[in-house]
Amino acid sequence: MKKIKPFEAIKKDRKVYRNIFENMVEVLYRADNEGRITLISPSAVTMFGFSKLEDFIGRNIAETFYYKPEDRTVFLKKLDQENKVVNYPLLLKKKDGTMFHGKTTSYFIYDEECNHVGVEGIIMDTSEQFLAEQALQQAGDIVNNTQLGIYIYKLESLDDDRTLTMIAANPASEKLTGVPVTEVIGKTLDENFPGLREKGIPQKYAEVVRTQNPIEIENIYYGDNRVVEAAYSVKAFPLPNMQVGVSFENIMGRKKMENELISKNRELEKTLEKINEINTQLILSEKMASLGEITAGVAHEIKNPLNFITGNIEPLKRDVADIFEILEKYEGLVTDLQLKKVLEGIENIKSEMDFDLLFNEIQKLMEGISDGANRMREIVKSLGSFTRKGDDSFVTHNIHQGIESTLILLGNKTKDRITIHKEFGQISDIECQPEKLNQVFMNLLSNAIQAIEGKGDIYIKTGSDGENLSITIRDTGLGMSKDVQKRIFEPFFTTKELGKGTGLGLSISFTIIEQHGGTIIVKSGPSKGTEFTITLPIRQADDQRK
Known part of the structure; x- marks a missing residue:
């Protein structure tokens, strides 16, 4: 290895130091006793926002670097006490006045005779470090508070x-x-x-x-x-x-509140369901009331001409009978007096008209008119029991009348298809709201009719134990599963096709029976028909009457 001469070594060291001086990130500075900058590294241009290095030389360090120039006095006092400061915090400024945080390690410099000639040191930009420390301190405050x-x-x-x-x-x-x-x-x-x-x-x-x-x-x-x-x-x-x-x-308190809210929410849902049910029933009641008024009006209008028809049928039958009696006597005289040849033209007319057939047809027509009028009278009477206005008060009533009226109104749906079997017991009149019970009978019997495909039977049985009255309506229809039975009294539940049922009939029936202090139960099975049993008290409790 070649030995480096002392002078060459010094030259090499100076080159290294110069390279460090010119490329260092921190700012190396020197200032005289008056605070004038005498030496500064190129990095100062970037750190302090100047355009060229020469702009620093000769400037006052306090006015140039310090955000608050008076802080320089405090710094020098600290330096005078300790002769050297390490990582001393500074509040600095850029050329445009922007503040930033820094730190300095500085010391006094002396001449050969140990005279104090100025200050030398390194300045570091610690803005990011300051922000990180501040964030860390804030995080610590947050954690502690x-x-x-x-x-x-x-x-x-x-x-x-x-x-x-x-x-x-x-x-x-x-x-x-x-x-x-x-x-x-x-x-x-x-x-x-x-x-x-x-x-x-x-x-x-x-x-x-x-x-x-x-x-x-x-x-x-x-x-x-x-x-x-x-x-x-x-x-x-x-x-x-x-x-x-x-x-x-x-979260114990929160869980308690959540449970209370869940409980309250369930109560509100039940209340809302009840309100919707009542609202639906009110709407239906209004519709039924309107329909009742219309039907009552129609029944009233029909009743007058019907009374005229039924009132005149019997006299008409008597008059026609008298006419036929006269004709029979006339026939007898013609035979007795041998007037057939004389009245041969009349006899020809009788033969052409098929007088005997005409006589029988008139008799049958008279009977048909009489039967139709009686039928209409029964229908009008039944409509009256359904449309009669009530004040929701309880009255004494024979429920057999309500059942019979319902069967009359449903006669066109059962005729020639369903046989009605009635087994009415000896029962007392009961305290009830007849119009509402008629609505129950209508709902149950209509459902029974709809459940029977083709021909079938409906059995209606009534009885009493002295305190309560029972009504059983059984059909031979399709029946229903256990799952359906559990839900049939729910509002809006229906197994019928869309548009063929509201799902309210049995729900309303259940409510009506409940309002009467009674019960309604169902027994059924697929393909086994359905049986509803209603139990009603014969006498209402005082609070029910109200």
């Missing part, structure tokens, strides 16, 4: 979750758990909270360290002779150096 409990654990051995050791805790954790911070620091999780292992908590925290993935755990119920019993919501998040942060809060 938050209402969340915070624990920090270190996993001493990556393969052993039993080595999770508490290294930090905030004041809120003590309030939430009731355990002083001084008692948990330095101990393992198992030592502090032994019951958490069976819940798998240490294992989960260790997994956060291994995978670096945060987790959330809801509803950890815990408490022992030291820890306040509560429900905790926990979040665990990874930290550097095999650490895991745990934030937690007591």
